[in-house]
Amino acid sequence: MFYILAISIVVFSLLAVTSRKVMRAxxxxxxxxxxxxxxxxxxxxxxxxxxxxxVYAGGIVALIVFAVMLxxxxxxxxxxxxxxxxxxxxxxxxxGSIVTIYILLSHPFKETTDDIGQSVxxxxxxxLNYGDGGYVLPFEVVSILLLASMIAAIVVAxxxxxx
Amino acid sequence: xxxxxxxxxxxxxxxxMFFIGIYGFLTRKNLITILIAIELILNSVAINFIxxxxxxxxxxxxxxxxxxxxxxxxxxxxxxAIAVVIDFYRINKSIDVEHGETMKY
Numbered sequence: 001m002f003y004i005l006a007i008s009i010v011v012f013s014l015l016a017v018t019s020r021k022v023m024r025a026x027x028x029x030x031x032x033x034x035x036x037x038x039x040x041x042x043x044x045x046x047x048x049x050x051x052x053x054x055v056y057a058g059g060i061v062a063l064i065v066f067a068v069m070l071x072x073x074x075x076x077x078x079x080x081x082x083x084x085x086x087x088x089x090x091x092x093x094x095x096g097s098i099v100t101i102y103i104l105l106s107h108p109f110k111e112t113t114d115d116i117g118q119s120v121x122x123x124x125x126x127x128l129n130y131g132d133g134g135y136v137l138p139f140e141v142v143s144i145l146l147l148a149s150m151i152a153a154i155v156v157a158x159x160x161x162x163x
Numbered sequence: 164x165x166x167x168x169x170x171x172x173x174x175x176x177x178x179x180m181f182f183i184g185i186y187g188f189l190t191r192k193n194l195i196t197i198l199i200a201i202e203l204i205l206n207s208v209a210i211n212f213i214x215x216x217x218x219x220x221x222x223x224x225x226x227x228x229x230x231x232x233x234x235x236x237x238x239x240x241x242x243x244a245i246a247v248v249i250d251f252y253r254i255n256k257s258i259d260v261e262h263g264e265t266m267k268y
Contacts, residue, residue, distance in 0.1 A: 002168045006176045013180050013203050017187025022195055029199045032180075036206055039173070042165055043217045048227055052209075055234050060202065060241045067195055067245045071252040079259065081190040089189035093182040100178045109170050109219065116221045123224055123231075135228055142235045149239035153246035 002042060009035045020077040022068050030061045047120045170218040173210070180207035194248050194258040202237065209233045 009032055016028035033056045040049035081089075130136040165173075180203055187200030209230040216226025248258055255262040 002165050002172070006172070009176055010179050010183070013183045016203065017183055017191065017196070017200055022193060025196055025199055029202060032203065033206060036210060039210065040213060043214070045213060045217065045227065048213055048230060051231060051234060055238055056202075056206070060238060063241050063245050064195060064198065067248050070249055071195070071258050072193075078191070078193045078196060081192065086190055089186050092189070093186040096185065097178055097182040100182075101175055104171050104174050104178065111170055111218050112221055114221060118221075118224060118227075123227060126224055126228060127231075138232060142232055146235060146239050149243050153242045156243070157246040157249050159250060 002039075005035045005038050005042065008032075009039070020080070022072050022076070022078060023065070026061060026064050026068055029064070030057055033057045033061065045118075047123060170214060173214045173218075177207040177210040177214070180210070192259045192261065194244075194251065194260060197260070198241065198244050198248075202241070205233055205237045 012028045012031040012035065016025050016032060019025040019028060033052065037049045037052040037057065040046075040052055126133075127135050127139045184200045184203035184207065187203065188197060191197050191200060212226040212230040212233070216223065220226070251263060252258050
């Protein structure tokens with residue numbers, strides 16, 4: 001099961017960055033994010049899988065689909081990048097991933113074998129804990145950030161032009 | 164913990180995803196497809212946090228909390244980016260990056 005998910009993650013992300021139709025690229029991104037959600041289900045983090053599916057696959061992809069429909073013609077093909085740029089970027093990605101995978105394979109990870117299940121309430125208590133090691137400050141900062149970005153999105157998108 | 168699958172296998176998948184995102188970010192010209200590449204990069208980092216949390220420190224929850232923050236920041240980023248893309252389209256009648264030479268109000 002893991003290998004099916006892994007292959008679909010890699011293949012769909014490759015398609016998402018190479019497909020020349022924007023709507024199809026968005027759909028491939030959706031498949032990648034859903035496969036990631038499946039990966040989270042596989043390692044028993046059901047809450048994270050739910051957040052991934054709801055926020056990423058549900059919210060962000062829907063926003064991108066709206067942006068595509070508001071701007072492009074659906075069957076427009078995007079411009080092909082220049083050859084030299086493609087070769088350089090591909091070379092950079094291949095060399096970078098080879099170096100990273102080499103380091104990953106040569107690093108001894110101390111994997112634990114004990115399988116501790118975790119309930120959602122632990123995450124909630126930690127997010128609201130203002131004692132030692134609690135996360136209430138970043139939680140509030142992220143809340144303010146989300147509010148500010150929503151207001152900014154409205155202000156930017158509603159701008160009027162005189163020309 | 165997935166039976167029979169080590170942590171390196173999962174980390175290799177997220178590494179490939181990250182560098183595919185880098186490739187897309189460098190080669191694409193359309194603003195929305197650049198945004199898609201950024202989503203791939205952020206998502207691969209979230210996978211890393213979750214997997215390391217699960218395989219190496221299963222009694223802690225810091226990795227999960229950080230990936231929740233990553234997802235929240237990605238949502239905020241996409242909301243603003245979509246607004247900017249629509250604005251950009253109204254000024255330039257196109258969302259290719261090379262048409263955006265002027266940044267004045």
